[in-house]
Amino acid sequence: MKLTRKQILTVGPVLLVATCYAIAAPSRSQSSQAAVSIIDDAATEDRDPQEPLTVRCAAAAKSLQDRLVANWKFIVREPFVLGGDLTEKELDASYQQTIAPTVRALAVSYFSNPPRHPTIILLCSSDERFRECNVQLDDQDRSQYSGLYSRKHRRVVVNVASGEGTLAHELTHALAHADFPAMPEWFDEGLASLHEECEFSLDGLHLIGNDNWRNEVAQDALTRGELRLLEDITSKRFGSRDRAHVDYAHVRSMCLYLQERGLLEPFYRTCRANAANDPTGLRSLCQVADVTDPKAFDDAFHAWLITHQTATP
Numbered sequence: 001m002k003l004t005r006k007q008i009l010t011v012g013p014v015l016l017v018a019t020c021y022a023i024a025a026p027s028r029s030q031s032s033q034a035a036v037s038i039i040d041d042a043a044t045e046d047r048d049p050q051e052p053l054t055v056r057c058a059a060a061a062k063s064l065q066d067r068l069v070a071n072w073k074f075i076v077r078e079p080f081v082l083g084g085d086l087t088e089k090e091l092d093a094s095y096q097q098t099i100a101p102t103v104r105a106l107a108v109s110y111f112s113n114p115p116r117h118p119t120i121i122l123l124c125s126s127d128e129r130f131r132e133c134n135v136q137l138d139d140q141d142r143s144q145y146s147g148l149y150s151r152k153h154r155r156v157v158v159n160v161a162s163g164e165g166t167l168a169h170e171l172t173h174a175l176a177h178a179d180f181p182a183m184p185e186w187f188d189e190g191l192a193s194l195h196e197e198c199e200f201s202l203d204g205l206h207l208i209g210n211d212n213w214r215n216e217v218a219q220d221a222l223t224r225g226e227l228r229l230l231e232d233i234t235s236k237r238f239g240s241r242d243r244a245h246v247d248y249a250h251v252r253s254m255c256l257y258l259q260e261r262g263l264l265e266p267f268y269r270t271c272r273a274n275a276a277n278d279p280t281g282l283r284s285l286c287q288v289a290d291v292t293d294p295k296a297f298d299d300a301f302h303a304w305l306i307t308h309q310t311a312t313p
């Protein structure tokens, strides 16, 4: 099935808007510290990277087929290997209607380098299938999440019952990993969280992040004086268990703020270009926002956040 422009504009937003994304996305440390899955390693890491991508994708699909329960289906759409407890037709529909348009739009705005390795996307139809899948892959329950991206395995696992926003979040991580492996964690999570609730631009070429429930979390934290300073959240531990929901809300709101000012795409490119000398992205952010220091950025961002009216879908 080929998407027409009209379908992209009308179906895309509906597919991508999360309706019940209620579980905090995992931090990178939580998703990448998964116990080693030997078979999955063999599929994605140990094969000769000089082998054609087609061959490596087919091998990854075969390995997962052997690893997961027998009735799971797999299709290859290079560089992606899609699998799930869905029919092949449903997997293909997810690729055509959600994954491919999202990948195209994010490539226009951000990602210059598409994945060069098989990138696995596993779609689970329910909480129970999601839990089973994670147990089979690496003996971890993971039921506290609705989606995961493992950098080590280049693997997305999503509970599609949680809404399409989860897939958009984790897919952004996978694409960012290929394009900008050293992307600071706070920005990686901010950009991924932005796409939990998004729609295509009128020309169909860009994804625009919309308001979601995280706005209110960030506003409440600011009102209580609990929002971290920019310098702190960019340079110190992100997303610790006791304050993950505030940190995620904080960085998503910052991305929304940058997007509204037309600075999000320039910041991504500047952050990537300066990564060696500015690994946290702090100086790049001040440069793009044209402020003299992080405090000036905080002042402007806080003034925007406290007056920002969350649009209801």
Ligand SMILES: [Zn+2]
Pocket: 025, 026, 027, 169, 173, 189, 192, 193
């Ligand atoms: Zn995430």
